Structure formats: structure tokens, C-alpha cells
Amino acid sequence: MPFIGKKIRKGSAVFLLSSGFPFWLATEAITPQVVQAYTARVDLSIDRLAEENYETLLRRAEAAARSAAQRSFDQDILVTDVSIVVSVQNYGTVAPVLALDVSRPQWRTRPDPQRWATYFKTARSLLFFGQNFTTPSSGQPGITNTPPATPQPSAVDPSVRTEPINVPPQTAPAAPATQPTK
Template sequence: MKGSSSKGSSSRGRDRQSRTAALGLRLSLAALVGFGSVALPALVAPPVAQAYTSRVNLYVVREQGESFETLVLRSEIIARAAVQRSFDADVLMTDVIVTVIGDNQGISVPILTVPVSRSQWRLIPDITQWAQYFEASRYLVMDDAPGAGDN
């Protein structure tokens, strides 16, 4: 009897273990399916795109004898390239603000700033359309006082 009894108890122990394992597997599967329905949208949905603004400061040194108008023209050319480069470099970039700062003998002043959105730039990629000019910089950048060259 002992022999049959120990066989019976070991078989009952194995049955209990297999039922416990099966129950654990079912619970794990139920939890995975249940929680999976909550987590699945997060796994399937793409991440939210975050838009942002690029701010670029560029320095232009005034050449000897260069007029203010030529300095502004150079500033516009540089600003246009910077705006285009910023939008080309990052598809998530929605806005760009480029400021061109002129330097004349150690005096640095802003010449122009270009705040433009990607959609505006696509419609009209003209720097003069979006640029804001700092006319006061004309007097700070020029080293000749008005009328100084008239003598």
C-alpha cells in the first residue's frame, strides 16, 4: 500500500503542479491581453511631433569702405541662406528666427532679423518680405560722420 500510496500522492502532486502552472499561464495570458489592450495604442501610435523654433545669430564684418546698403545686401543674402538651411536641416522645424549682426571696428549692432514660419517661407521665399530692418544701426555701424567726407 505504501508503494501505491506514494505513487498516488506523487501523481496527485504532479497534477496539482500542472494545474497550478496552467492557472498561472492562464492568468499571465489574461493579464497580458488585458493590459495589452491598454498598452497597444501606445505601441502602435506614432510619437507626437513636437514643433520648435530655430534661433540663429550671424555676424557680418563690415569691409573697409563698404556702404551700409552693401552691408545690408550681404546681410540679406546670408540670412536667406540661413533660413533655408535651417528648414532643410530639420523637418520638424516650424519657425526660424535669423538675426544678422553687423560689426564695424568692434561695434556690433543688429542689421536685420527674419522671423518666418515654414509655411510662410514655402509661399514666399523672399527675405525682404519677412525681414525687419534696424535703421538705427546705420549710424552705429558707419565710421564716417555725416558730412565728414565733404571737406
């Protein structure tokens, strides 16, 4: 009789352990899987172009942030939020000018970086906008408080033009090829 009791206990244990697998499989098939969403973080750096003012630079930074946000959402379906920081380099100084933090539903309804961006107010002064620069002999940029000299038209010579002339940039002519002498 003790042998039959052990067999029944083993049989019920095997039954209980094997019946859990189909139950687990059924619940996994019915309930949706948990999606692991995440935030894409992008750091962008752009250089200031010659003769570019701060407002134009901000428009370029917004365009760069817009394309980075759209690219992040397009490349990875699991990205739910995007965090982008755009920094600008000017005369060797680097400072963030804007941060774009937006979720996928917000971006889908209004893909406008100006709506979702945070602008850093101190960036203008940190990047030395509104100040004149000269390059001292050491090669490092320096700040001068004197405005650049503006040419004054000559009152004697009537051929001097006072309005600005837009001249397209020209490339330097190629140096003539020299033949080696023997």
C-alpha cells in the same frame, strides 16, 4: 473554500493587468505619434567691407539670412520656425541690423528675407555710417567731422584728368631671395 477565492482573485488580477498591454499597443499603433518640433535660432555676424555703404551691407545681410534660413530648414526636418539675427561689425562696433523670423510654411510659399525680416532702424547710426573715421596715434578709431580732402585739378596742367579712374588692386612684388653668406 477560502483557497479557491484567493486563486480567483489572483487570476482576475493577472487577467486585468495583462489585458491592458494589448489595448495600449493597439492605441499606439492607431494614433499618430506626437512630433516634437522646434525653432532653430541662428546668430550671424558679418564685417563691413571697405568702401561699403549701408544699403549694400543690408543686401549682404539679407543674403546671409536667406542662406541660413534655407540651410536650417534643409538640415533638420523637425524645424518648424527659424529665428535669425544678423549683426554687423564696423570699426569695432557691433550692432544687429536685421532679424528674420519665419515658419516653414511661410518660407515654402515665399522664400524672401525682405518679406519676413525686421530691420533695426538705429543700426545705421550705431555703426557710424555717414561719419568719417581717422585712426589716431593710439590705434583706436576716432570720429572726425571734417570731410576727406578731395584733390582739385590743376588749371595749368592740361594732362590732369578729372574723371575717376578704376585701377585694379596690385599685389606687391615678392622680395628677392637672399643667399646666406659664409
